[in-house]
Amino acid sequence: MQPLRGTKDILPDEIIFWQHIYNIAYEILTSSNYHEIRTPLLENTDLFHRSIGNYTDIVNKEMYSFADQGNRNITLRPEGTASIARAFISNKLYLTPKINRLWYLGAMFRYERPQKGRQRQFHQLGIECIGSTSPIADVEVIRLAIKILEELKCIEYTLEINSIGDMEERKIYELELINYLNNYKNDLDIESQTRLNTNPLRILDSKNSKIQEILLEAPKLKNFLQSKSMNHFNEICSHLNYLNISYKINENLVRGLDYYNYTAFEITTQRLGTQNTICGGGRYDQLIQQLGGPKTPSVGWAIGIERLMIIIQNQVKIQKNDNKxxxxxxxxxxxxxxxxxxxxxxxxxxxxxxxxxxxxxxxxxxxxxxxxxxxxxxxxxxxxxxxxxxxxxxxxxxxxxxxxxxxxxxxxxxxxxx
Known part of the structure; x- marks a missing residue:
């Protein structure tokens, strides 16, 4: 008997690194008043349709969904934020008038082609700062991600950030982007041609060099942002400058989930080849209300543990046998x-x-x-x-x-x- 394709046994020689990651995260996040939360692996399929978006790759191609014996539509969670938002609503955490700072570490499931650092059952460490509109909340979560990575000796990284505005600003921009890309429709690859009708912003993320050339003269999202969006983003940049946190503004960074607004960011490294993103996140002020809860601004991120493991196993020295x-x-x-x-x-x-x-x-x-x-x-x-x-x-x-x-x-x- 062999494990299913895309799954992997974590053996004792490896688990010590997982425990090391957990301990570092626990120490750093607890000191900033983040509290651990554990949500079920199984959720109603509708949760992810309503949160992630029907035209995303995750929902269209990658979810493990099935009907259980009660004929309910069930999905193995493909990411953590939607489950945290659901838990926030169903447990009425909004009744306490405070910021909810939550963190998690657990398994996620996506049907993708397995490769180094990417399995069908994979694990994420994530945090969610729920209840604040302040740009300082965005900076807090970014700073904590970097602090954890640096504590784990992952120091060769690049922070990329962008402002993607609010939903209304993006809708106006999408129309301009579609009009522009229609002139190059025959030059787009099949995936981008499909996205042109379903999720045009994701074309900005394309790794196809020919499409990136086409996008050089495309309308820029930043030119469609109003002062509220720009002020929020500029204040984040100001705080990052003060903290001496280096960053690169990537105007094509939009992230692959529909619930983001204002801030989107990624932390990448050259040590992972093409799958170079080790942390991704952003602000999602509408998600909790969209799922039936009160209007609750939030921001968070997730780090891929398998990708992080590739880096730290060569950087971190851990005593494997400490029996005395x-x-x-x-x-x-x-x-x-x-x-x-x-x-x-x-x-x-x-x-x-x-x-x-x-x-x-x-x-x-x-x-x-x-x-x-x-x-x-x-x-x-x-x-x-x-x-x-x-x-x-x-x-x-x-x-x-x-x-x-x-x-x-x-x-x-x-x-x-x-």
Whole structure:
């Protein structure tokens, strides 16, 4: 049996990096008063049709949707923000008059061609700042993304930002863009020709070099933005300048989700090839109201964990085995006695590994050395008979005998040296 195409087992040698990412995110986000939230993997399909948009690639091509035994239309969540918005409404988090700062780390599902850093089951770390119209909220979430990336030693990145205005401004711009692109309709690739009738803004994101040449003379979205949109964007840029956060204004950056307004941003790196985006986000002031909740301005982002892993596995050094004590047993018949020792180790919070191999003492000590454990506890017939444990320091090869009734005090002392 093999895993399904586009899915991957995360083995113990890798999981330590996942735990490292979680711990870094927890520390940084908690210090800024963000609170972890976990939403279900399954949602009503309608949630994503109403939020992401019917003409997006995610909804049209990539969602894992099915009818369950109750004949309900169910979808494995393809992204996190819509689920957070739904949770905000269904749990009435809006009743508390405050900003809701939320973060999550979990699995998402999209039917795409699997490749390096992109699986059909993938994982995202994301944050949502819910309840503020202030440009400072946009800056806060961008700054936190960069802080997390830099803490994870991901320092070769580019922040790209753009203002995509509000819905009315985009509608006017779309008409001008369509009129312009109709002159080049036969030069567009099939995908862009389809988008011309469904989601013309996404053509701006095309990676096709010929289309990018056509777009050089196209109308610019920024020329259709009113003062409110521009002031919001300019204030964000001003704060980023003050914080010495480098950025590039990308006038073709629109993101692939319909719910964004005003701010859109991406963080990219040259270390991932063509799939170079490691973080994407923006402002979505209409989404929660669109899903049936109160008008609630919000902004957030998501980081792709698999792509981030490609970078940090070569940058971050993590001790893979940090067991402090190895417990070697010479005779299976006296194993009951080890539980008293284990209880003491657990109480004092010293990590350990109990040998379960039934091998000779020589082989057990050899394994302890292979694991780079500092101290080995040896429990054999002589130790049981005389009520002591032999403590062997593997690096210096010195050993000592400690009476069981002194062991707890010895462990408190030992904890400072291993």
């Amino acid at each position: 004590i190895y417990i070697a047993i010479q005779n299976n018949k006296i194993q009951n006695r080890i539980w008293n020792v284990i209880k003491m180790l657990e109480e004092i919070k010293i990590k350990f590994e109990l040998d379960l191999s039934n091998n000779s003492l020589y082989k057990q000590l050899k394994r302890a050395n292979h694991l780079c454990v500092k101290v080995c506890f040896i429990i054999g017939e002589e130790e049981i008979k005389n009520d002591y444990i032999t403590i062997k320091w593997l690096k210096t090869r010195t050993q000592q005998q400690v009476k069981l009734y002194h062991l707890k005090g010895y462990l408190n002392y030992l904890k400072n040296y291993i």
